[in-house]
Amino acid sequence: MRRAALLLPVITGALLAGCAALPADTARAQQAQQATADSLQRRLAGLTPGPPQACLPLNILPSSGVQTKGYGSTILYVVGRDLIYRNDTTGGCERIAQSDILVTRQLQGRACRGDIATTVDPASRMQTGSCAFGDFVPYRRAK
Known part of the structure; x- marks a missing residue:
């Protein structure tokens, strides 16, 4: 005691x-x-959000020169100075902000809401995370 x-x-x-x-x-x-x-x-x-879209247009894919940038659980597809698509994911792909690679599998030929993306470490090629896409919101510069 x-x-x-x-x-x-x-x-x-x-x-x-x-x-x-x-x-x-x-x-x-x-x-x-x-x-x-x-x-x-x-x-x-300086950009104005448009109506949410279920899928990215067919010509807006990372392989077509579009830059993919990560901001926490938000992914931006930067098409150009005047057009950016914002996607608020379910979380889990945050490491693309630290240079991990975002890997998607487009079964319909384009990325859509509910599709699963994974992140991969470029050096080890090990999967580091995964997330599901939400709606794709286009942000455009007002003319």
Whole structure:
């Protein structure tokens, strides 16, 4: 009984120390999330969203020179200066922001809502994540 009484303050202190680190980690994660949101907002500045589409048009594929950029769980297909398609995924493909490759399999010849994409590390060629596409929202520069 006496040993348990002596260990209780040590165990309690260790548990409290572990909990003390959580707010700092949470704050860092929130700052990173806010930085990603700010970066996405800057990238879409000056563009107006159009009606959501279930699929990307057939000519808008990464193999056709379209750049794919990751902002957290959001993927942008940059067609040009005046047209960007935004897709808010289910999450899991965030590593394309750190240079992982986005791999899609278009069964219909184009990417559509509900299709599954995976991310692959370019060096190891190991799969690092996966996500499902949401609607594709075109953002266009007002003329």
